[in-house]
Amino acid sequence: MKTAVTAFRQGISSALGAKRFIAWMWLGSFILALAPALILSAQIEDSLGSSAKAEAMAQGYDDRWYQEFEGDATALASSFDPTVAGAGAVFNSMDAFLTGEHFDYFPAVIFVGLAYLLLWIWAAGALLRTFQTGHAPSLSECSADGTRYFFRFLRLFILSGLAYLVIFGWLEPFLEDHVWSISHDTIDERVAFFWFVLAYLVLWIILATVNMIFDYAKIVTVLESRRSMLGAIMRSLRLVFAHPMQAFPLYGLNLLLALVFLLIYTSLAPGTAQSSWIWVIWALIFGQLYIASRIFTRLCFLGSQLNLCRTWTAIVGGIDEEPGDTDEVIYGS
């Protein structure tokens, strides 16, 4: 546990030292989301026209207008829902993810999501190299590292995609069917809730484990400069299950950090009442701070896991050599 706490602290320190990276990733997120937001804005503006409903929507919310808008909505507009306001922005997406419904969105939303994912795949190599070497790279170094690991991580992403496909395509429906089956005669909602929580805890633990294994696979790919992603996964598996009492608590600590940010945001998130630009911009900044906190948390995950991995593998410095595909050296554990 002590090792995990130390690694967690180091992870936070690493993430804090990567402010430029957070800024770039945030900018990527902002730009990618801004384009469809501008399209949606034009659609909403077109629907409101010169009507008094514009006043109502500027002051707060008009459900009647929304029903009309929704009735005519096609394409991107159909993804607009007033519950995106405030805490709903986080809960809607998180709930969809945790219950396996996050690929049910309108195609353009999925497309933008996948584009951002590609950005992460490209950036992850550079980020891990930064954490590994401990010094801030130049833009060209960053670009070189990102490109160097991009296709390896793309292959890793495809493999992780298969794992998530099994989780969300088979395991989640299986567990849900099973819960419905055992609560066939349940008439007390609390009992059913208990069964659902239990089933989803199983799902989320598996999800976290898979996520963790692929994180460590990325880390060992960089630390050990691996080319075989299957090899990296196997190596990651061995490392994680050789040190479960360190790997899982560390994951838990990072998760706790994410929950703290979530709690702060959902408690303070501005709702719908902004009626002047100042308050709209404040709401936007608050939302962006939360997005930055999510990126920061992701960096904490990777940074702390990299540090923990180092204690397992005893690799202190960077490896610039390519050990090839036969690098199945088991470092001291």
Next chain:
Amino acid sequence: MKHTILSLLFALSAAVATMAADYTLDVRLSPTAKTVSGSLLLEWTNDTEFPAPDLRFHLHFNGWESEKTSFMNSWRWRDRDLDDWGEGDWGGTEVTSLIYVRSLPAAEGDEEGVPRREDFDLTGRIEYIQPDDSNPHDRSVMRVVLPQPVAAGETIRVEMEFSTKVPRTFARTGFRGDYYFLAHWFPKLGVFEKNGTWNCHQFIQTEFYSDFGDYDVKLQVPAGWTLGATGQPQEVRDNGDGTATHHYTQQRVHGFAWVSSPQLTEHRRRFEHETLPPVEMRLLLMPDHAGQEDRYFRATEASLRYYGEWFGAYPYQHVTIVDPAWESGSGGMEYPTLFTGGSRWLTPFGSDRPESVTVHEMGHQFWYGVIANNEFEHAWIDEGFNSYSQLRTQMVAYPEVYLTERYFKGFIPLLFRGLPRARRTVAGQSDELEKDIMARPSWQLGPDAYGINSYTKPALMLLTLERHLGWEVFQPAMAAFYSEYSFRHPTPEDFFRVLEEQTGQDLQWFWDETYYSSNVFDYGVSQVDTDRLERPFVVVRRFGESRFPVRTRVTFEDGTNALEEWDGQGRWQDYYYEPGQKIVRVEVDPDEVLALDVNRTNNTWVRQAPSSFAAKKWALKWMVWMQNVMETYAFHF
């Protein structure tokens, strides 16, 4: 005194009411076999001028007999996933004995006090017919040809033995665990109409139509189980064999439903009002909804109060509110003097449950319980009238309702206080409205046309009429309809006639535009030119095909305004003003009289509408949501 007068009025209305079928039932629930079996005695008076050559009974539970029944193949249920259904989950009713009894004139030598009777065992003559769709697998209508027709005015008796297998609950009735909700569970006579034909449709939708009558019912259930039923409890007798018999009676109702479970807890409260008779409210609550008693009672009281004040008093002295079991599918349904609400374990104040469903189902005690239209053919009368009345009640009793999003498979609610919900509207529903007309028999309306033509459109049709005529004119007319048709089966034409008589207006044009048409109403601002040096003008346009008189309010920069009237018949109407008058706001139908307008956004024009600001404000919120989705996607790597 007022209560006495009301009671007398209802006694009087009962005297002219349709009252033909009295039932005496004595049954036993077996939780092991999941059956309800016993005897039924029907006394029926043929109050038409025509002889009845046969009798027709609904066996509703035969709708659950197999996957081939008309009910299971209806548009509403055909896609239902029954993979988890086992052998014991299906339902059905078997009549094992049917004795037809005719009273004979007294003859010499008869024992005093013992009426002469002639019994016919017609069990062998039972047949199943399919008057609606000829589906040979459907046994939901049972017919028995009589040895002699029942003469006009004659009263006959039918004695039956029957056994009903209770299905796993969905579509409002059945069992789940040890929760049993029994509705339309016994062989029930159809309605022999005044024209001498049977109105006894197959069971395809969960809507009903029956004669009024008196019920005397004995229900045997495991001892210790809570039981609620139509009517008032007379006694509970412990049978000493682990069962108890609950005896209920009720006069002047057209059905009998009951619920039993060891899980239900009982709560009571009395509704009292200055001018309305008191009503004993009995709530049977599931344990996971403990603490919601007050919400259920308050909503029930709201209906009793406002429906009573506006249309007429609730004529019974009691009502039973059933809080249905989780996932039992029995929620949100009305039965005489008993209804089911619906709630969740976690349901924040300001969300609409259990209030909305409770106001609605209690409201059905008026529009369905007392005004007993043929739901199968004219569902819009009870559903539409009730949705309209519910809308009015909720506007007074629960003015603020907020959007509630439910997370984690619906278990965890989040109430959005910044997002007030609109009441029932047809906003953005042009396509649905145009799919069919209200005048079509309800059971023939398709999946996309039933809801809107039975609930929303008629509710807003009545609201439009109320606002057009004025509440002071409309309310007495509705009250007159309620009074005239209490304990009877009104048709749409009866309602149209009463309204026209009471208001003194020819409303045929309105029925033509709404009831007999699938066209939509849409009036709006088409053009505003306020910068012209000559004469600024406004053009109001009829975008929809339906016609309605509309008022337009034009507001000028100096704060004055002009009210313009238009009969709404043409396609457009223009209004010109004096040079120099600067128009700042135009509102078509500013008082929202035309509740059926499908697009209210185009009803207004504002000189400096903050559309760009509003659009960007909401698009930026969406953007933050989008970024959260993106971060969630990024988790996959």
